Amino acid sequence: MKKRGQTQQFDKASFKASVKKHLVTTYAQNIETASDKHWYLAVGKALAEISTGNLLETEKRIANAQTRSVNYFSLEFLIGRLTGNNLISLGLYEQISEAVTELGFQLTDLLEQERDPALGNGGLGRLAACFMDSLAAQEFPSVGYGLHYQYGLFQQSFLNGHQIEFPDAWREAEGYPWEVQRPELNQFVGLYGDVSSYTDDEGQQHRRWNPAVTLQGIAWDLPIIGYQNQSVFPLRLWECRAPVPFNLAKFNDGDYVGAQQTQIAAGNVTKILYPNDNHDQGKVLRLTQQYFHCACSIADIICRHLKNGHEINSLSKFEAIQLNDTHPTIAIPELMRVLLDDHQLSWDDAWAIVSKIFAYTNHTLLPEALETWSEALIGELLPRHLEIIFEINHRLMVQVEAKWPGNNEIKRKLSIIAEGQSRMVRMANLCVASTYAVNGVAALHSELVKRDLFPEFDELFPGRLQNVTNGITPRRWLKYCNPQLSALISEKIGTEWPAHLEQLEAIAQFATNTQFQQRFAEIKKQNKQRFADWVAENLDIELDTNAIFDVQIKRLHEYKRQHLNLLHILSLYHRLLNDPTFDMHPRVFIFAAKAAPGYALAKDIIYAINKVADKVNNDPRLNGKLKVVFVPDYRVSLAEIIIPAADVSEQISTAGKEASGTGNMKLALNGALTIGTMDGANVEIREEVGDDNIFIFGLLVDDVEKLKSEGYNPHTYYEQDSLLKASIDLLDNNEFDATDCAAFSNIRHNLLEGGDPYLVLADFADYVNAHNCIDAEYRDQTQWVKKTILNTALVGKFSSDRSIRDYVNNIWHLTALPK
Ligand code: 26M
16 A cells, blocks of 8 residues: 655656646646736646545545544635645645746745635634644544635725725636536535425325425535645535526527526525624525535535445434534434435434434624524425424423423523514524534633523533634644744744644743743744735835734624724823823734624724824824724735734623634734733633733623623713723714714714623723733833743644544544544
């Protein structure tokens, strides 16, 4: 047998020939005149030849191993650019760089040509991408299932400070070089129609769904390349098309255009990623997307299972399905339907399989984000699935009755169907009732899932509710994005750490070593310079790298409290102008965030920050002490240059609202100190780095609940804190904007008259205080650098490799592929 090495065999001459071949034959370009973009595409295609071969090899190894796989179901995979990262995983970065140089180009320039595949909104989608990377790195058999959106998350730009959105054609005209179609895996999916009964030859009663519409699922695979292990696992994305022949009857009637109607409708299904984040809207097209995803993916899993020679009854022995939030929940009734109606299993046999296959991850407690679908809508689109949901609910209610006889209140709470004006299906309840494991994404969040969201389910199904703390891949979020720091670390502790992040702890011993401190600080400085150069070139703002780079990068949402950050900036502005004794170390406040297009207040906050930025950046009275930069179009590739440049990481959500956060982990890993509330994974970051190396402020979860139940009144804070009053009043006196004050007064109104739902005012004073500590401590560079080193050293727990091992050991029960 051929021995599999750690890294890919490589022949430079044939690689260069392959690049040229793709340039000419795939992209129809002349060698002499082709642009950087076409060279990047050709390099990508030449590399994809290697990964596609390895993908097929890995597929065979999994089939031979006769072992369990996990199928990660997610409506979002925010993978970011693949080429640079894949070169690292293949262990070919240096060699390809050399080959590209010989072809007359700089590899780094070509890598800049790649668009981010933005097939996700934020944390949830990025988590799915990190998990795929860690599954591959540790060679756990796995498939990621998602949608092949034609347009990813909108591109953001600012027009006079206002967010405007453009479609994101991430594949451009040429297609994405890393993806490969798998026509033999294409599927058909039904929708609408009715359900009928029939009796089989043995006198058994069955139900049959007769869909009125059929869609086709086109399978595209993206390679997830294992870190220096040569295994490649698929991220399988489904594109929706109308099946050909489309409407033959109409076609033959001569209605050629009418015959294509269905094609146009089918083309809509995977046209666009919904840009919501932590907010449910209940649109039919979204449910169609969800079902289309689940039907294709379930069918694919069953095909693979049968093709590998297994019985349908052994499905749960070989397959686990992880639901990334409730978005793919319809997979549960879909698998029941297939087992009952297509494979003619009894309910009990089908349920025995289904209830051992699915596990569900909860990512939020926000009520507005908990998905419900109207019973009427599901009944119309998926009539058979609604019947199955009713039956699951009926059996659940029987269990509830047995445990709490006669208790209708608990029945109402746990029921999958919410009673009311129009009856709604609660997807989270369906998940908890049908899966064998439910997990929250950080220790605190998982406790709140048990205590506040599902206490009765926790009693009914003891042990089902668990925790798996999130993580991030150290390959992209340290090795790739911060090459200088990575080299320094490797010099000290060897090169194994990207696959064993807990080893970073060994650099803690250098935290007080003057020479190491100097080198660490020098690298931070250079990373700040790299970002400052980017800002100068793209935004025409000059930044001083001696200033504190204070970073808040995440979706724009009230609960994340970018407006608390803004109020602090206004307080500094106020003090600089009005208090002659006030001194501060220069600061640059860096924001990047997209607002959901329909979220008016979030857009107002963006506008307000932009206007404040315009003013403070150009106000000579401030002596350059205060700068504000709102970087447009936040995306993975931008995070890769901001994160290594950060001194301070803003993680300031209202306690209890941020399930985990993962940007907090990326920033700490790259040596930024966190200013944060006791929320999500901040709690665990504090545990790891120690109280001296993090700035914690604000109300705790229990304080928040107590204050709210006592009747929170933001006015009392406003009246009693003169700095807060001065800062809020700056929102209302045309200081920053003479043309459109509505945005500013909307924010002020939300905080004062709107009841300040996220307790911004209640946390303001403590937040300002924590920032004062940062200012003081930054001035002692020796101490500061020591703390940043300790942050990098002590956050090894937050490798997504560890998260994946937690899933594997406690939920999926997989074994890694043999070497
Ligand atoms: C809902 C309905 C319609 C369309 C889209 C949605 C939707 C999309 C994304 C709802 C929520 C979405 O993502 C939520 C999210 O990103 N949650 C974050 O998950 C991270 C990973 O676990 C956590 O770290 C964050 O704390 C959590 O906010």
